[in-house]
Amino acid sequence: MNKKWKKSFVFVFIAVLLVMMVGCSGNNTNTTQETTTEPSSDKGSTESPTTPSEPVTLTIFGGVESANLNGAFQDDDVMKELEKRTGVKLDFTSNLNISDPAQKMAVMLAGNDLPDIVIFNTLTDQAKVYGAKQAIPLDDLVAEFGPDILKNAGDALQVSKQLSSDDTHALYYLPGGVKQVIFSPLVNENAWNLRWDLYKQLDYPKLDTLDDLLNVMEQMMKLEPTNKAGKKTYGIGINLSDDWGQLMIDRANYNMAGEACCGYNDLYYSMDKKQIVPRISDPNSTFWKSVKFYNEAYKRGILDPESATLKFAALNDKFKSGRYFASTTHWSQAGADQQFIAEGNPEKGFVPLMINNNPNNIYVAAQSINGNQFQMFISKNSKNPEAAMKFINYLYTNEGSELLQNGVEGKQYDMVNGVPIVKDSELDALKSDPKHFLQTGVLKYSHMQRFNPPQNPKGYPSDFMQVPETVKKLATPVQNDFMAHYNYSTINDAFIKIPNYSYDVGKLGSLSAVPGSDIQGKKEQLDAYLVANIAKVIYQKTDADFEKAKNSFLDAYNSKGAKEVFDYFKKSYEDANK
Structure with missing residues (x-):
């Protein structure tokens, strides 16, 4: 990598247009370009896979914001190219017309009405998803159909099996954002x-x-x-x-x-x-x-x-x-x-x-490095888990990651002397129309991204917006x-x-507690109390009233087992580091 680039982009990975969830709070190559990862098993890599003549339809939840959808099936550049490369047509029906993804997730879990592939936010959905036990074990599927998952996210899978599994330590949940470093030369997502x-x-x-x-x-x-x-x-x-x-x-x-x-x-x-x-x-x-x-x-x-x-x-x-x-x-x-x-x-x-x-x-x-809060699983309702795993494997490739982030060669960017350069027409459109990404699909499916390395193996930033010329x-x-x-x-x-x-x-x-455990129950009570009552403390009209409201809040919060739950998670973190 050019020394100038290396110095400028050590901790660079753009997060423009990503919609979180918070903040604790979104890659592209053409199918004809040279593959950027070596095969990770004798089955080979699935970069630019050969696709069947008729696409397989898979249902999915959580990969895109509901407000960014215009129907069950999307026809933007990114989605059309993704279907071409993988042979999978994604049905987003379960994402339509929802204002609260966490509430929708709860309803689907209660009704045993999950789609093939589910992406959930651990900040809001972790306890109910883990407790519902509607995810299938993935170890065998990954071993057979996930060579790029093993190659590019092997350590992250081990962390998931240790911290996001049950007593079997089987693999149920696939982390997103593996290898990601969110830091940009043009925005700051974590400061005033x-x-x-x-x-x-x-x-x-x-x-x-x-x-x-x-x-x-x-x-x-x-x-x-x-x-x-x-x-x-x-x-x-x-x-x-x-x-x-x-x-x-x-x-x-x-x-x-x-x-x-x-x-x-x-x-x-x-x-x-x-x-x-x-x-x-x-x-x-x-x-x-x-x-x-x-x-x-x-x-x-x-x-x-x-x-x-x-x-x-x-x-x-x-x-x-x-x-x-x-x-x-x-x-x-x-x-x-x-x-x-x-x-x-x-x-x-x-x-x-x-x-x-x-x-x-x-x-x-x-x-x-080992994943963000957007975890993915294949549900027990899936009628084609093999096709789902093959599709997910593609999301863990450099090529798949860069497609979601940058779009399609010849449409959103051109390769110039081996370097991806975003088209001026694309930059102009982004500046004049904040919703241009809905037409192209670039960064539209940010929660689907599983693998987000800062650099392509060929030396340029995986986020093409970070190429110095751009x-x-x-x-x-x-x-x-x-x-x-x-x-x-x-x-x-x-x-x-x-x-x-x-x-x-x-x-x-x-970090999580065992579903159904006493610790899990107390944690949920604490979280619910915080959400329901913190605004009352903020909206006090005098310093004296504020202190009174704060102390009352803490008395109630601590009485619900706060120390016991904190000690549990503190020890879990220390054990994980061991």
């Missing part, structure tokens, strides 16, 4: 993002503490009290109506403190202490400092008062319509920067800023202005000066 144009108008005030941030957001609201439609603006909003919305309360703050949060709601991994520490049950944790921050924002009119009832989709709309000035992650803005540009306001946009950070350890480059074209006017002001070469120069800015959340996110 602020409207640069307004910050600039304020003459770049200091942003050392969370109090500084409150002051800056308050001043921004005075500069722009309404959006172009005349609707009131706020410094920030939060989607507390979603079960996972509570994870956004301390998002950015725990990242800047050098703590990682993924999976069970009372766990942080402290990069300073190199151990698990309590998130909720410790009254002095980053979580409670963040709750106090939102309480102050509420009292000062900076927090959107509708936050207690907001769903994520509504939050996205408010960002894109210019009603918020700060976010705890770039992806929650849902393409607000592109929306501003499309509307003729290229001077508006968000940039990441260092606020209240740990000088030695921060968590902004999110590794998932990066230069992609920077928005706001990003260029920001980098010029601070003399940065990337958006994230300030973050990578911290000695340690990366952590792998794979094992942390895979």
